[in-house]
Amino acid sequence: MQTTIETDIKQVETMNKQISKKAIDAIISELTEGCQIFAPVVQDGIKLYKQIESPEQINWGHGNCHRSLKELFFPITEPVFSFRQTRKGIQIETPGNHNKKRVVIGARPCDCNALSITDKVFKWDYEDELYLSFRENTLIIGVSCIQPEPFCFCTALNLSPFDETGSDILLTETGKGIYHANIITEKGVALFERFKEHFTEASPDQSARKDAMLKDIVSKMPAPFPMQDIKTWLDKNFDHPVWEEIALGCIGCGTCTYLCPTCHCFDITDESRGYAGERLRNWDSCAFGHFTQMPAHQPRPLQWQRFRQRVMHKFKYYIDRFSRLACVGCGRCRSLCPAGKDTVEVIQTLQKQIDLAETGPKTNKKG
């Protein structure tokens, strides 16, 4: 029977505390006893969210993980159930790892915020027990970006490198080894209550320093795009000829969708050998030609149509359905597309179309 899982984030009035790196390490060490801890770890030169055994394994360096936080809640490949045919009939077993308590530490605000986007999808017309169980059993300690990367553009979407959305506790390093701690949700309060002795009150000086840091960082990042205007243009221009130009060069590799913290398409396959097997959920991508292939029809036969779908989904369809953008400006798609396709340039091209529509095409005076 389908169970209803309570995953609504219970916000509390944010508490402002201070904590040292040494105290954070002590808390993590104690938490490893009873729950799984995940954090950014560098392996073979690539930074990924991995389960850790001790705080020394955490990479506290600037920049985001190569793949996003979504894979801890919506894994690349995930068993939905396993099956075995016996003389008595078919036995079904559901995965047992979804109810373990977990803590994520070191997630960036864009990745945490992206979960508030995928949350809406996974409990919209159907409550996805696999995803929602992971969400319910995971506490997230985010870490503000005090040194955003060149490809980051959260500020262009009116988000912030210190955004609290999606974190239960948000840490901001305001001095060497000293963190400002925002306690944001009930889960965050529960952790704070358990480890109270490690926290002190944030001084007004520290809070002021944090605000000044944010102001300085934001001043160096992209200014907000007129996303409402972009949405209005998208509403009316599904068939505009500029789409072919915008998508030029896309090879349909799917990298942008796999790395994106908000993309959530999947496929279901049954893998079996003999009398036993598994039903698996695997990431899929609207960039792939076979994604929409049906026996007698292919609604998106050309790559530019698939590229348009992705842009439309991020900046129009998701807003239509859930009243917010499906992009957090993490910049992964910009920095890692093998064809150099750049989401910011796409938005700028759309902006040019709006400007052109307002001013009219420039005419050659001689012609």
Ligand code: SF4
């Ligand atoms: S936009 Fe880039 S990353 Fe995305 S499918 Fe096309 S080529 Fe691959």
Ligand code: SF4
């Ligand atoms: S579309 Fe690109 S920038 Fe936006 S959330 Fe996805 S990967 Fe990040």
